[in-house]
């Protein structure tokens with residue numbers, strides 16, 4: 001399973017790279033906003049072109065997802081090609097993030113602009129990560145269009161299911177993969193009971209049909225969700241540096257480490273002084 005960090009902060013990305021087990025980076029306009037604000041706070045001027053080039057350079061060999069901002073087929077393709085032209089030459093690792101569906105007016109038949117853009121970009125050799133996936137069928141259509149990755153948004157789907165039932169929760173709070181039953185009624189969104197269930201259904205569809213597109217579990221908000229994404233066979237997962245590091249923490253590991261350190265006799269310690 002591939003592990004990605006969801007960040008546009010050079011500092012966070014460099015800590016994540018330092019683990020030696022990072023497989024990629026995902027960004028989005030909100031992550032870029034955070035990064036720009038941080039640089040400004042440090043009293044520095046921001047050249048986002050130079051900044052993104054540096055980001056791509058430091059991640060050489062690992063895919064870096066950069067997102068478009070447009071909402072029509074024409075803009076998605078133009079911006080996707082522009083991002084690819086500007087940043088892919090740096091380290092050949094750019095993946096363009098395209099929303100599965102940026103148009104909501106079904107009457108004008110533009111609801112498929114995202115899918116159409118994924119098809120065009122993929123045909124031109126641009127790798128695509130289809131983002132904002134909330135149903136297995138969106139994932140299927142994106143895969144058919146040629147996306148290399150599809151990103152089901154686990155945390156945000158859990159938020160949606162919980163809040164539509166009036167449940168109060170905090171960002172990052174665990175929501176069970178099997179969803180929730182209240183008064184014998186299973187909470188769900190069009191038959192999907194949780195973010196992890198969404199990932200599981202995408203993985204199953206891709207397996208059954210031999211689809212090569214990778215399921216990138218996104219909007220992973222806590223360690224248990226990461227584990228459950230792994231259990232249901234997500235090919236990749238993207239998370240904050242905080243969640244990635246939290247995956248290494250357990251009180252008994254800390255206690256055990258302390259006991260081993262306390263028990264080191266001088267004879268054993270001297271072995272390491274050679």
Ligand code: E4P
Nearest residue numbers: 006026027028156218219220
């Ligand atoms: C993924 O590609 C997205 O950038 C991200 O995972 C969204 O996470 P959030 O819902 O925690 O903002």
